[in-house]
Amino acid sequence: MITVVGTGTGAPLPPDAGAALAGAGLVVGGRRHLAAATTIPDTAERVVLGPLAPALDSIEQFLEKPAERGRVVVLASGDPGFFGIVRALAERFGAERLEVHPGVSSVATAFARLGLTWDDAVVVSAHGRDLRTAVNVCRAHPKVAVLTGPGSGPAELGAALRSSGRVLVVASALGAGATSDADADSGVGSALSTGTAPDSASAPHSDAGSVAHSGERERVERVTPAEAAARDWGPAVSVVLCLDEARVLSPVRTVAGPPSGPAQWALEEGEFTHRDSMITKFEVRALALARLGPRLGEHVWDIGAGSGSVAVECARLGAAVTAVEKTLDGVERVRANAAAHGVYVTAVHGAAPTVLSDLPDPDAVFIGGGGRELPAIVTACARRARRSVVVAMAALDRVPAVRDALVAAGLDCDGVLLQSSRLAPLPGDVTRLAATNPVFLLWGVRPPARDEGVAQ
Known part of the structure; x- marks a missing residue:
């Protein structure tokens, strides 16, 4: 049996750790956790929790020894089952061999300091991970907790979110105890006092419940x-x-975590404010969304956004979205439509492809306008898109150049001509079919990278 004890956000070990430690033959934990554990038997082996693989190997070697040598106890920060070492232990040794005593996570503690619920928060770990996912989630959702790590801390997060309109609440040394130091009062929570340092960046836990x-x-x-x-x-x-x-x-909520996805998408044109029917029709939008695949943690560009209908739909599906529109009234229209649907879209005034150089790289791009510059815009977008580019066109003459641009950028290209007829009323309580304008929809998908050294 492996006993995992979460120390919460404070330095002292929780009361239930004492009994477990008294019978320990091997204790694994950060330096400060081991120093704080005064009841570890003198006969017990100690392993400092730094790089994960050697620690797991030490546990496996100990478990192969006679049972009378004692139990394995792992001391971890925060709640070890929340982005913590429980996952690695369960994968290596089996969940049935674990006895977990959770502590209070840093996320729960931070929200408690603000007097806010967090059942509606999105929690994302940037500990040892690419920061861009956390940035995209922060841009798309109103309440996000980011578990930090070296190179992915408040400074890096702030630099990426300068124009987001968000506020950052940085919680440091949680669980250290109260103080009345007025100079440290930031207006969100009072400054509080002492604790111990987070363990090495190579430690496996990323709950950031470290002290x-x-x-x-x-x-x-x-x-x-x-x-x-x-x-x-x-x-x-x-x-x-x-x-x-x-x-x-x-x-009041029933399901915790990020809001569930929308009940429907490809909304009617009447759901958006638009000018002179300059809006991507819902039939086209439905297929475009299917090929874009917008989701939580990703970034989507909507180029030539017009009313911003595609941008808003992508945001409703959880993605961070940047809408580029060359007219000022169009930019305001995009913002108004986003606000009306309760989502956040970054609206950028400018002409593509020039303005694109200042934007963070997208996962997927929708291009709904561009005129004569369309091939150049497609080329610029296809070079930077991580996953896919979708282009909607009414003009037949532009299809070959767009296809060539997608293929030249290394994307696998496909497309369709969409022609639909909608039900329309006629006098006498009868119905006819009213044809909509045909639209070409082309898309390019970046093929998966091939592993080097694999025989072709």
Whole structure:
């Protein structure tokens, strides 16, 4: 049996750790956890929890020894079942061999300091992971908790979210105890006092329920992304909350986590404000969305956004979205449609492809306008899209050039001509079919990378 004890967000070990440690033959944990565990028997082996593989090997070797040598105890920060070491232990040794005593996670503690519920929060780990996923989630959702790590902390997150309109709440040294130091009061939570430092960046747990250096104070600070980007936060940061302050309070919920997806998509044109029917028709939008595949943690561009109907639909499906529109009234229309549907879309005023150089890379791109510049726009987008590009065109003459641009960028290209007829009423309570304008829809998909050295 392997006993896993979550220490929560404070330095002292929880009460139920004592009995487990008293019978331990092997204790695995961070340096500070081991130092705080005063009841470890002198006969017990100790392994500092740094790189994960050697620690797991030590556990396996110990488990092969006679049972009378004692049990294995793993000390971990926060809640070890929340982005923590429980996953690695269960994969290696089986969940049935684990006895887990969870602590309070840093996410729960941080939201508690603000007096906010977190059943509606999206939690994303940037610990040892690409920060772009966390950034995209923060841009798309009003209440996000980001578990940080080296190179993916408040400064890096703030730099990527400068224009997002979000507020960052940086929680450091959580669980360190209260203090009345008024200078540390940021307006979100009072400064609190001492704890111990987070373990090495190579430690396997990323709940960030790690504790701060002795002598440091718990701090919960509200800053703008620009302010976060300008500071050196040190190693004591536990978690960063990214909030849209206008939408942090949600109605009573039944299901925790991010809001469920929309009940329907490819909405009627009447669901959007548009000019002179300049809007992607719902039949075209339905197939475009299927080929774009917008989802949580991804970034989508809508080029030549017009009314922003595609941008709004992608945002409703969970993606972070940037809509590029060359007219000022179009930009305002995109923002109004996004607000009407309760989603956030970054609307950029400018002409593609020139304005694209300042945007973060997309996972998928929809191009609904471009005129004579269309081939150049497709080329620029196809070179940067990580996954797919979808192009809608009314003009037959532009199809070959767009296809060539997609193929030249290394994408697998396909497409259809969409022609639909809608039911329309006639006098006498009868119905006819009214044809919509035909639209060419081409899409390019980036093929999966081939492993080097594999025989072709």
